[in-house]
Amino acid sequence: MPEPRGPVSEWVVARLASYRPSALPRPPDTPSTLDDEAIALWTLHELSYQGFEDATELAESDPDVSRTRFRLEATLESRLRERWVRVAPTPAEVPEALEQLAAQDAGPSLADHVRRHADADQVLEMLRQRSIYQLKEADPTTWVVPRLPTRAKAALMELQFDEYGNGNPNRLHAHLFARGLDAVGLCADYGAYVDGALPETLELNNALSMFGLNRRLRGAAMGHLAAFEMSSSIPARKIAQGLDRLGLAGPMSAYYDEHVEADAVHEITAAHAICGTLAEDEPDQAAEIMFGAFTCLDLEGRMAGALLDSWRSAA
Amino acid sequence: MSENDIPHADVVLQPHGPMLIRGAATVQDEDGVVHPVERPVVAVCRCGKSSRLPWCDSTHKLIPRG
Numbered sequence: 455m456p457e458p459r460g461p462v463s464e465w466v467v468a469r470l471a472s473y474r475p476s477a478l479p480r481p482p483d484t485p486s487t488l489d490d491e492a493i494a495l496w497t498l499h500e501l502s503y504q505g506f507e508d509a510t511e512l513a514e515s516d517p518d519v520s521r522t523r524f525r526l527e528a529t530l531e532s533r534l535r536e537r538w539v540r541v542a543p544t545p546a547e548v549p550e551a552l553e554q555l556a557a558q559d560a561g562p563s564l565a566d567h568v569r570r571h572a573d574a575d576q577v578l579e580m581l582r583q584r585s586i587y588q589l590k591e592a593d594p595t596t597w598v599v600p601r602l603p604t605r606a607k608a609a610l611m612e613l614q615f616d617e618y619g620n621g622n623p624n625r626l627h628a629h630l631f632a633r634g635l636d637a638v639g640l641c642a643d644y645g646a647y648v649d650g651a652l653p654e655t656l657e658l659n660n661a662l663s664m665f666g667l668n669r670r671l672r673g674a675a676m677g678h679l680a681a682f683e684m685s686s687s688i689p690a691r692k693i694a695q696g697l698d699r700l701g702l703a704g705p706m707s708a709y710y711d712e713h714v715e716a717d718a719v720h721e722i723t724a725a726h727a728i729c730g731t732l733a734e735d736e737p738d739q740a741a742e743i744m745f746g747a748f749t750c751l752d753l754e755g756r757m758a759g760a761l762l763d764s765w766r767s768a769a
Numbered sequence: 770m771s772e773n774d775i776p777h778a779d780v781v782l783q784p785h786g787p788m789l790i791r792g793a794a795t796v797q798d799e800d801g802v803v804h805p806v807e808r809p810v811v812a813v814c815r816c817g818k819s820s821r822l823p824w825c826d827s828t829h830k831l832i833p834r835g
């Protein structure tokens with residue numbers, strides 16, 4: 455499990471490690487630092503993915519654990535909703551509104567920096583931050599499948615099948631990324647770099663897990679997917695160019711190369727066949743889709759900004 | 770209910786974008802070169818500006834829509 459970063463994550467790690475929870479104090483329920491709450495929620499969400507060798511699986515259904523997760527999720531969700539610059543397209547306008555939102559995104563770009571200026575250490579740091587999500591790429595989105603109406607469900611399965619390698623484990627995107635990490639000399643173990651994860655990286659991961667785990671947030675999950683795919687193909691090409699420039703071509707470039715072509719398809723599927731039909735079939739999801747899309751771009755921008763700032767101040 | 774009550778095409782021309790082709794095994798480009806397809810749906814560039822012809826690489830999004 456990760457190193458705790460404050461009282462909440464300390465309680466979480468102690469609770470998950472313990473087979474005798476009755477010996478533990480009640481979970482702290484007063485607000486802590488963003489960093490502490492982020493690593494605590496990340497740890498709690500991981501129980502629904504791969505779990506931890508040093509955590510008891512029984513913790514997943516413990517009331518104190520659940521209550522802590524829901525409290526941290528509520529804080530996160532209200533923070534994300536406060537940041538949201540609200541737009542409410544009609545269902546028919548959703549694909550177009552998603553395209554506009556992605557096209558107008560003026561957040562800082564890691565891909566531009568990697569393409570032209572980044573040094574190898576910076577690229578490795580970006581990959582370590584990315585590994586927190588990319589080693590479970592597409593997984594949080596899969597949780598949404600059973601909650602979708604027919605057309606969106608079929609389209610999401612087609613997209614996810616591609617993310618999971620079309621039945622070939624060698625082409626599964628998370629596995630391509632793991633091979634890339636290995637090839638550039640980083641550790642490809644799941645969660646290996648979580649102790650160095652920025653609060654922005656954790657917040658981005660936690661939002662995605664929260665959207666995936668809660669049926670109520672299915673629209674946000676699909677909007678997040680669309681924005682993610684729509685801001686992937688062109689940046690992936692730039693990152694692949696940067697890796698080549700730095701002599702890091704090979705499996706890691708292959709991962710980004712794969713995303714140039716795959717996400718040129720996925721972005722259309724996500725905006726039209728998934729989000730467009732979901733909004734038609736469930737009109738109240740139109741605004742939620744836009745909330746998820748905004749959150750994706752906003753959190754990606756915050757993470758990019760945090761990394762770029764740290765490199766600027768180190769220079 | 771007819772057999773296909775939900776409209777669903779195997780080839781879709783995306784406005785201002787590529788042609789999506791579902792279920793193709795190979796695509797032949799303008800020079801006669803045959804490219805294998807490794808995914809369920811592939812996007813074939815229609816704007817001519819892609820860096821990976823015959824595939825779309827989303828460059829079409831950077832072209833102003835006059």
Ligand code: FES
Nearest residue numbers: 814815816825829
């Ligand atoms: S149609 Fe997409 S790059 Fe040409």
Ligand SMILES: [Fe+2]
Nearest residue numbers: 591617627713
């Ligand atoms: Fe992917």
Ligand SMILES: [Fe+2]
Nearest residue numbers: 683716717720
């Ligand atoms: Fe994708």
